[in-house]
Amino acid sequence: MAASPSTVLAQSTSSSSSKDEKYYGLGRALNPSTDLRRWKLDVKEGRQSWRFVEQQADYVQSVVEKYLVGLDTAAEAPVLPKPKTALEAARNGVKFWEKIQCEDGHWPNDYGGPMFLMPGLIFTSYISAHQFAEEQVAEMIRYMFNLQAEDGGWGLHIECKSNIFGTSLQYVACRLLGVPADHPRMVKARQFLHDNGGATGIPSWGKFWLATLGVYEWDGLNPVPPELWLLPDWVPFHPGRWWCHCRVVYLPMGYIYGRRATGPITPLIQELRKELYTTPYKSIDWPAQRHNVNPLDMYSPHHPILKFFNTI
Secondary structure, X not given: OOOOOHHHHHOOOOOOOHHHHHHHHHHOXXXXXXXXXXXXXXXXXXXXXXXXXXXXXXXXXXXXXXXXXXXOOOOOOXXXXXXXXXXXXXXXHHHHXXXXXXXXXXXXXXXXXXXXXXXXXXXXXXXXXXXXXXHXXXXXXXXXXXXXXXXXXXXXXXXOOOEHHHHHHHHHHHHHOOOOOOOHHHHHHHHHHHHOOXXXXXXXXXXXXXXXXXXXXXXXXXXXXXXHHHOOOOOOOOHHHOOHHHHHHHHHHXXXXXXXXXXXXXXXXXXXXXXXXXXXXXXXXXXXXXXXXXXXXXXXXXXXXXXXXXXX
């Protein structure tokens, strides 16, 4: 799909601090895989888009850009004196926020934390044959590597213990971006998956993503019927009455489920079918996996009534 960022895969250091070990686990102390001084933030009507500048001499980063990529901002925003009163603390805060405000008036930031967002972008891009820039590939891999836990897995979010959902999505995303299956990090992630029963125990959203990619069968999902949207608005459980994030997710999911839409089955997809599971792909009883959620991912057991309606 994209150029293999061989430089990022080889760069790591052996030294680390206790803070690094706490927050970055297995991926601690990875060296930057691109020149962070060459990332430019384009902002238009609140939309943020990062662009890698080919020639660093042609562009000088703003303090906002330096702050967001983690570079030293002492020259533009010196450390303020320690406040002695609440008023002084408030004034320090105002001075700080003034420095990292964009020209259009808003304060940019990333949507870091959840570990299930970027894999979706990578899956969709692979299915649609979209090509990322090599610098983007390298930084996405570095981000996932930096958040890989000591046990080889990933969690639902950056402070969550490793589970099947986070590990499966990150593993597949790294493979789609060009990380080879025999890379030590992939070997360790795959071992975590296999030690915990493989990807068949991934929760519903994970089953859905894997099915769209072609590394999980649609028969292994509980239904996401698009016909619910045809119900009269006054029906209490009409999808339009759901919480906003819930309905905007399940609307496209219902459409895709209705079509059983799946990306092309490429040689890489065939490899992933072998890597994610503890038994041969074609021998898996997919309907039996509908309610199969690994204990690591089970926040609340499925109610028998829900299982009944999913079955019929």
